[in-house]
Amino acid sequence: MIKRLIYLSFLALVLNACSTTKYLPKGEKLYTGGEVKVDDKAIPKKDAKALSSELKTYIRPKPNSSLLGMRIKLWLYYKTKNRSNFIQKFLSKYGEPPVLASQVDLEKNSEIMQNRLQNISYFQATVSGDTIAKEKTAKAVFTARTGPSYTIRNVTFPNATDNNLDTAVKGTMKETFLKKGDKYNLDVIKNERIRIDTRLKDEGFYFFAPEQLIVKVDSTIENHQVDMIVSIKPETPAEAREIYTIRNIYVYPNYFLRDTNLHLDKAVPYRWYNLIDPRKTARPYMFANTVLLHPGDVYSRTTHNNSLNRFINLGPYRNVKNKFEDVTPDSPKLDVYYFLTPYKRKSLQLELLGRTTSANYTGSQINLSWKNRNAFKGGELLTVTLFGSTDVQVGGQNSGYNVYQYGIQTSLSWPRLITPWRVSSSNAYIPRTVLQLGYSSVVRQKLYSLNSFTGSFGYQFKTDEHRMHELNVLEATYVKPRNITQLYADSIKKSNNPALKHVIDPQFTLGPSYAYTYDNTTEDYRTNSLYFRGKLSLSNNLYGLITGADTLAGKDKKLFGTTFNQYVKAESEIRFFHKISSGTKIATRLLAGVGLPYGNSTILPYNQQFFIGGPNSLRGFRPRSIGPGTVDPTNADGNTFIADQSGDVKLEANVEIRQKLFSIVYGALFADAGNIWNAKPHQPGGTFGPNFLKQLAVDAGFGLRFDATILVLRTDLGFPLVRPFPSVDGASRTISPSFKNAILNIAIGYPF
Secondary structure: OHHHHHHHHHHHHHHHHOOHHOOOOOOOOOOEEEOOOOOOOOOOOHHHHHHHHHHHOOOOOOOOOOOEEEHHHHHHHHHHOOOOHHHHHHHHOOOOOOOOOOHOOOHHHHHHHHHHHHOOOOOOOOEEEEEEOOOOOOEEEEEEEEEOOOOOEEEOOOOOOOHHHHHHHHHHHHOOOOOOOOOOOHHHHHHHHHHHHHHHOOOOOOOHHHHHHEEEEEEOOOOOEEEEEEEEEEOHHHHHHOOEEEEEEEEEEEOOOOOOOOOOOHOOOEEEEEEOOOOOOHHHHHHHOOOOOOOEEEHHHHHHHHHHHHHOOOOOOOEEEEEEOOOOOOOOEEEEEEEEEEEEOOOEEEEEEEHHHHHEEEEEEEEEEEOOOOOOOOOOEEEEEEEEEEEEOOOOOOOOEEEEEEEEEEEEEEEOOOOOOOOOOOOOOOOOOEEEEEEEEEEEEEEEEEEEEEEEEEEEEEEOOEEEEEEEEEEEEEEEEEEOOOHHHHHHHHOOOHHHHHHHEEEEEEEEEEEEEEOOOOOOOOEEEEEEEEEEEEEEEEEEEEEOOOOOOOOOOOEEEEEEOEEEEEEEEEEEEEEOOEEEEEEEEEOOOOOOOOOOOOOOOOOHOOOOOOOOOOOOOOOOEEEEEEEOOOOOOOOOOOOOOOOOOOEEEEEEEEEEEOOOOEEEEEEEEEEEOOOOOOOOOOOOOHHHHHEEEEEEEEEEEOOOOOOEEEEEEEEEOOOOOOOOOOOOOOOOOOOOOOOOEEEEEOOO
């Protein structure tokens, strides 16, 4: 009965949506869109189809939007036109007035399309339009007769003479966009002028503009060819023909709009620039990495733009304004002014976070952060964060074994590389030296408590907008148990799972790490985009070698009274995105990691091990509930809780099809596969081996994403399909998809 009502309601909506033409004014017809026919047999079908699709985008107005042939927005417009109640007023925002055939200007549309064809080499093109009407609707049909396309025969640039500007333009010829044999294209000509101007701006021609270049086209050449002559307009002013150099540079670190006086009498020289800062808000050396122009340098827009980016990335300043002043006495020179508006130096921020996981944990976290954006007046960012969190399980086998965490994290970032040797760079990105110190306490109710101390010192720098390097010269972690309950101690004795004991083992890692990141996914215009991150971590390698540490031979060694961990660990993550259309994208991810303990260790320290499963991993399985290998985490030998599963090796792959549904709502279909393993034999079935592909867990599912740009709320329903271990009764690893086994994940942000 309910199904019938739903069906009838849907049918009624369809019929109502399709009957919108009955509301049209008398004598009017509803415009249903336009089409373009390219009538020229000389053009290949593929090119004709592409031309038709392009020209169609120029037709105005656009018809009313529709979904599966139903003009829902138009129907809403008519039904809510009077806005007699609250619901109608709300729905009226989504309505759309009718687009009438009488609004279509055939002559104007034909003129625009004809002009477009002439701009892309079809000089003899003509376009005509007509309407095809039915009883209540009408569409526009345009016929384009293109004629032959014109190609480039020769391109001529100015001769290199004593004229600096002619010589500079001639010097850009090798990189020209105007290629012999290419079709004439006005857009390419415009881009060529911009290209030349960009090159000239880096050679000192500060006052030059693209409009001062002209490209003359001779289309009288036989065989539908053109000759192009690139030249400088005769009316170009004298200052645009001059090469400018830098005279003086002034930096104002505490500038506000009400300041109108330049205060040049208060300038304090420092190396190659002058600081005007009567209130002493910044140390002079602070800008040595940001002021990239020098007195005597030829003006370069690239260098100048890099300086502006560096001023912003410096940290203490929310706005940067610059001015160039022509101070030509006998030769063309510029004075440069940088006006910096600071942020409020100190700030306090409180964050309250809520979260839930498919392991039935409901959590909350509070962060209290204090920042000083210019701690020592050299652009240093000092951050101190106090945090506390709770994760409480509602139902499930781990109910009552709640997790509490609290601690402090401090960070000091310098906007320069602090090294024994001098390092200089001139790109748009500020290199940074970062010192971090932290303490945290983890309390797992009824089981154990751990103290964790961390510290690191290293560098972060970008070589360009896509590539990021992170080198920690020293990274240290010390974890020590504070309290172990009898319940947990008994579980270790009864269980065959060495991971239980490993969680509470004292851990001491000390060594460097290096990470490289490549990311172009923020560039939305790309059809294909890529994210890659690779990281290599070492711990006590040299010290272990010197001391001859070998735990298997009974030669356990200590550092500062604690047995240290010795390992090599490599991690990599690749994300590849393919845009099918403006609203459809395929997202894929591959994760691989391996840690090799040796010498003083037989297993990676717990805080360096890999985990799998959960909202951002295998979404058909609970967090940290898979592996290692074919180990069954539910077979706990009488334990009343399920331990987190961890391993030394990880392999994971994910694929997701993302489709925009409407407004901010996106749908997704996904599949995940992966597992973790131990590098050395600790548990039966848990060691990485040649059969690793047969031990992968697999799931699939669907979800919704509510993408409001600043916040993405995600819901995923994952169905386990293949588990790494057989069921308790020895049945197949394959699981039939059912809502009984489904895992609901609610999370913030995309999984990758």
